[in-house]
Amino acid sequence: MGATIPDIIEAIHLEKTFGSIKAVDGISFAVKKGEVFGFLGPNGAGKTSTMKIIACVSPRTSGTLRVFGMDPDISPAEIKQRLGVVPQETNLDPDFTCYGNLFTYSRYFDIPPDAAQKKAEELLEFVQLSEKRDVTVEKLSGGMKRRLILARALVNNPDLLILDEPTIGLDPQARHLIWERLKLLQAQGNTIVLTTHYLDEAERLCDRLVIMDNGKILVEGSPADLVKKYVGNEIVEVEKTPDVLSCLEKNRIPFEITGDTVQIATESSRDVARVLFDHCSPHKVLTRPATLEDVFLKLAGRKLRE
Amino acid sequence: MQHFWSVPRITRRAWKVWHRNIVVFFRTWKVNFFPPLIEAFLYLFAIGLGIGSYVREIEGIPYVNFIAPAILAISVMNSAFFECTYGSYVRMYYQKSFDAMIATPLSIEDVIAGELLWGATRSLLYVIIMLPVLAAFGVISLPLSLLAIPLAFLGGLMFAGIAMCFTAVTPSIDTLNYPSFLLITPMALFSGTFFPVTLMPVLFQYIALALLPLTHLVAIMRMLTLPALTGMLVLHLIWILIVTAIFCIIAINLMRKRLIV
Numbered sequence: 001m002g003a004t005i006p007d008i009i010e011a012i013h014l015e016k017t018f019g020s021i022k023a024v025d026g027i028s029f030a031v032k033k034g035e036v037f038g039f040l041g042p043n044g045a046g047k048t049s050t051m052k053i054i055a056c057v058s059p060r061t062s063g064t065l066r067v068f069g070m071d072p073d074i075s076p077a078e079i080k081q082r083l084g085v086v087p088q089e090t091n092l093d094p095d096f097t098c099y100g101n102l103f104t105y106s107r108y109f110d111i112p113p114d115a116a117q118k119k120a121e122e123l124l125e126f127v128q129l130s131e132k133r134d135v136t137v138e139k140l141s142g143g144m145k146r147r148l149i150l151a152r153a154l155v156n157n158p159d160l161l162i163l164d165e166p167t168i169g170l171d172p173q174a175r176h177l178i179w180e181r182l183k184l185l186q187a188q189g190n191t192i193v194l195t196t197h198y199l200d201e202a203e204r205l206c207d208r209l210v211i212m213d214n215g216k217i218l219v220e221g222s223p224a225d226l227v228k229k230y231v232g233n234e235i236v237e238v239e240k241t242p243d244v245l246s247c248l249e250k251n252r253i254p255f256e257i258t259g260d261t262v263q264i265a266t267e268s269s270r271d272v273a274r275v276l277f278d279h280c281s282p283h284k285v286l287t288r289p290a291t292l293e294d295v296f297l298k299l300a301g302r303k304l305r306e
Numbered sequence: 307m308q309h310f311w312s313v314p315r316i317t318r319r320a321w322k323v324w325h326r327n328i329v330v331f332f333r334t335w336k337v338n339f340f341p342p343l344i345e346a347f348l349y350l351f352a353i354g355l356g357i358g359s360y361v362r363e364i365e366g367i368p369y370v371n372f373i374a375p376a377i378l379a380i381s382v383m384n385s386a387f388f389e390c391t392y393g394s395y396v397r398m399y400y401q402k403s404f405d406a407m408i409a410t411p412l413s414i415e416d417v418i419a420g421e422l423l424w425g426a427t428r429s430l431l432y433v434i435i436m437l438p439v440l441a442a443f444g445v446i447s448l449p450l451s452l453l454a455i456p457l458a459f460l461g462g463l464m465f466a467g468i469a470m471c472f473t474a475v476t477p478s479i480d481t482l483n484y485p486s487f488l489l490i491t492p493m494a495l496f497s498g499t500f501f502p503v504t505l506m507p508v509l510f511q512y513i514a515l516a517l518l519p520l521t522h523l524v525a526i527m528r529m530l531t532l533p534a535l536t537g538m539l540v541l542h543l544i545w546i547l548i549v550t551a552i553f554c555i556i557a558i559n560l561m562r563k564r565l566i567v
């Protein structure tokens with residue numbers, strides 16, 4: 001028999017309902033060892049509900065789920081012993097300092113005091129909070145709090161990191177600092193599951209991702225493959241005028257209208273641009289590489305979400 | 307309904323929650339140790355010596371000696387009850403501590419059990435602080451009164467369980483005021499604390515004995531501090547044990563229902 005490495009997470013037809021709301025609507029996915037797997041989707045898509053089910057803090061309504069080959073309904077403590085969780089909502093302990101938060105949390109994992117102490121100092125260094133070691137958490141900025149939560153998720157050397165919106169509400173500098181740390185963890189071979197509604201974050205960090213909406217998985221793949229498959233290589237944007245529209249139709253070039261620009265997804269922007277300039281007398285033409293955002297907007301529609 | 311009665315599975319990890327709370331308590335020990343001391347003095351002077359100079363004796367017992375066990379029992383009730391209502395609610399709702407804890411190998415059952423054990427421990431600590439004051443005034447007997455310490459833990463656990471049931475169902479921190487005013491305050495007055503239960507109309511006596519947990523705690527406390535042991539002690543103890551078990555079990559199940567969705 002071939003020695004296949006079992007998946008870290010295996011979910012089949014996972015469902016979660018809150019009363020009449022279907023927060024998670026029959027999703028299936030598998031996360032392999034050592035990969036960074038993303039859940040991308042707008043608010044209310046069901047990402048947090050999915051993370052909570054995996055983290056064994058919220059029971060699934062139906063479906064099959066194995067984490068490290070174990071069932072969260074049966075062996076929650078064994079699974080949680082090997083998890084590191086960054087929840088969407090910051091829940092550091094305000095009665096303790098930065099160091100105290102890490103040390104106290106270590107105790108919940110049965111880590112001996114000596115080892116916990118050493119690890120706490122190491123992790124403060126890792127998230128660049130050594131200077132704030134003895135500061136109570138209320139005095140930290142939002143970015144520092146998120147970093148401390150990341151450090152807290154690492155006290156038990158987890159085999160799987162679950163990050164729910166790791167950079168939510170942070171300014172660009174603070175986000176970059178977290179991304180940098182996550183990249184390091186990724187390079188060390190950690191298995192990471194993360195959710196985000198920032199497309200750039202997903203594109204930057206994930207080896208593989210799913211796009212979720214309304215509790216369902218719309219697509220799955222690597223960011224590059226998804227862009228290629230659903231949009232193409234490049235996007236040509238041109239100002240919307242009646243001339244341009246009729247011209248594109250005449251030349252049978254598919255396009256999409258967003259506000260007052262026309263977007264054309266293509267494998268070759270040069271060809272499209274040539275047609276435009278030769279036949280359509282465009283005002284402004286812009287060419288850019290296609291991104292996950294284009295995939296997302298194409299799949300999830302452009303309707304405004306609150 | 308059966309859901310509320312099923313005996314929860316609690317592991318030794320509950321003590322980690324207890325440990326977290328006791329660390330915080332001792333770090334701010336100055337703030338935490340004074341209230342019971344002051345309370346003991348206040349009660350002794352205002353009621354014991356103030357009212358006591360008029361009442362002098364109840365049932366042949368000096369009035370200060372009569373209320374000394376009540377001071378202990380009320381302190382047991384208050385410290386556990388307020389810890390597991392306002393204290394636990396703040397940790398649960400505002401600090402999200404329980405959410406953080408259940409992301410570790412701790413289960414919600416462990417967390418709530420740890421909170422209950424901590425509430426009981428707080429009662430025990432308060433009695434340990436108050437005993438020397440009462441002993442110094444010579445209003446309790448030694449060494450039998452030392453048994454007030456383990457009794458404080460049991461009584462504390464009972465009030466912690468009752469408190470946690472309210473915490474589990476309260477819609478906000480303000481509505482926790484209702485059990486405080488409607489249950490705890492009357493209980494402090496009508497449970498054979500500052501006057502014997504037998505002074506009340508017979509119907510009220512039965513109500514006090516059947517329904518007021520503090521009545522039983524005061525009764526045992528008084529047997530220890532006077533001392534005046536009788537066989538009734540066993541009945542009071544059994545009453546407390548049963549009620550403690552029931553409320554602790556329901557509290558944990560209600561909390562799971564509230565927090566695990």
Ligand SMILES: Nc1ncnc2c1ncn2[C@@H]1O[C@H](COP(=O)(O)OP(=O)(O)O)[C@@H](O)[C@H]1O
Binds near residue numbers: 022042046049050
């Ligand atoms: N505890 C809950 N009770 C009721 N509805 C909930 C609860 N948690 C989440 N929901 C609902 O489930 C849906 C998915 O929410 P969530 O998983 O938080 O999405 P996301 O994390 O992608 O923003 C939303 O409609 C949300 O309102």
Ligand SMILES: [Mg+2]
Binds near residue numbers: 044048049165
């Ligand atoms: Mg979310």
